[in-house]
Amino acid sequence: MSAPAVVLASTNAELIRLVAAAFEEEAVPLQVLSEPISARAAAVRSPLGIGLGVDGAELVVALSTGTTGAYFQGPVGDARLLGRAAARLAARRPLGDFGT
């Protein structure tokens, strides 16, 4: 059985560093996939049903069920804030500010 984790699909080292920092701060497990898949596909691979992926200049957070599009998204430059919101979503804490 897979360990519970949110899945991030990206090969961008700085983006991975920022998202991983957000997850470390929130003490939520993160699994990084170096595959060019969508946030939705990453969410389907996540035992917690939450995935992050890059779509152009946007970092997208998606759920594995209920909706096929982004649950929320924002500029890649806000990776730390978006990562924190995704981690808090998994931890069931208020997401805080995460831009648009």
Add this chain to the structure above:
Amino acid sequence: MARLVAGQPPEHLSVTRGPTTGAKGTAESAQGVLDLIERASRRLGEAPTRILLADLHPVETGLRALAADSEEDLGGVGIARPVSATPSGVGAAAGQLIDLAELVEDPLPVPVIPIVGLIDFDAAAAALNAARAAGWQIVAIIVAGDDGVLIGNRVDATLPIVDEVADTDELPRGAWAAVEVAPLGAAVVQLADPLRLAVLLSLDPTRARGARNAARALLGHRAGIAVRREASGGATEQEQPRLATLSDGSTRAIDITTTPPGVGEVVAIEGIDADLIDAFWAPLPEAIDDAALSLRLRQRRAVGLAVLARRSDRALEQALADSFAGDVVVVAAETAAAVAGASTTPGAGHAPIVIDMGGGTVDLHVQLDDRDVAIATAGAGLLVDRICGAILGIDPLRAEQAKRHPSVHVETPFILRHEDGSRTFLTSPAAPQSVAHLCITERQDGSLDALESDLAPEVWARLRRAAKRTIIAGNLRRAITAAGGLPRGELAVLVGGCAEDAEIVSEVSLALADLDLAIARGDVLGQHGPRAAVAVGLVLLHAETL
């Protein structure tokens, strides 16, 4: 709107409601009246020729908190309660506050608590590790950003580190401070103990007892910061409550520890220039089974106050007469109109007891064979709004919605927990902003209104009901006492906006159970529910005079 023809029963045409634009009876409220008439006229295709008014008395409702919410200076100790959900480490430590940038100097011979501003966590950790290697005794860390765990993991995961500390710039560098982080799920122990806090801050015995308020203010918090204020030297002066002067000449502080006197006993209130009919005040409610929450609510020293004043002018009538082409007629007192309107409730007949629970006042009208008593008490729906708003930290307009509608906690994007502990599942996800928040339901567009409050829905529901009980049912008790009691077994009809709220009706029924009354909600003209009793009553009373 109604059509009146002499010698015929009134033809009731429409009932329309709109927001008020000022306190009852004031010139400012005239615009709301005119807007409403214009809207009703447009709908009807006909303009009225006469405005019927009740003899109104203005009610002012407000809320005053005597303590600051976030930062207090108590007994020479400044405290901060960081809101971070993710502090790092566990334990308490005391040391001298110092900027991170100063750690490049030679080490001080005392323990220090560095303050880390908004810089990258890797850079901060590197500077802290270098300082430790150089001999600095770092016993705790205060971080402005949300980086406590990240820094802890790179420096020392056992050090107490509080993060997301607002206004770190205002922490006095060089001052002696104490920091505590409690284990997950627990609350601070050392900072919440006045003696231990005094020892940590090296307060001399004359100031140690002054630390009790600061210690109490940190009770129930997972993390805290306490700073010794060198300049203060003792308890700071707190804002004093207003004084109410009673009819016997005595005074009573309007505070959370005092109760309002009987109806009409307050004759003057400090800072209010008016001829008072009644005054009523209420604190934030007690959270009966949660001592820490009760303390949090009490510490704000917030008191809602409603004042009913006698009018010395005819400002509303004059303002309406200046703008309205037809007549403006004052028909009767509000309670008399409410009785007439309530009596149109099917099955009520002539209601001997009418309770009008509106925005500003709770009015009791008792009309029996041998007596006819009308009592108006200050404080009703608007005061409940103020108290609910203060509990939730929202404005009174939003609080009005929170008061009326049930709340939910959005546990996940798909799961809602309700006030009774039950859960329901959504087919499409709730908005991200609502996740893990207490939310008001029943928005017109079906979305949830997310609140910042960390209250659980069941806790909020109890506080909300307590506010309604204290203000509406409590005020009604005052009115009944002033009326000399009520006859057992009689019918009491509830009208007014508050009577639409099933919780208020339930609280009133429970509070008056000992009087064995038949308490029923009005249904004006059999179609408008408990609202519009006064307006319809004015039409009926005026028709009798034609």
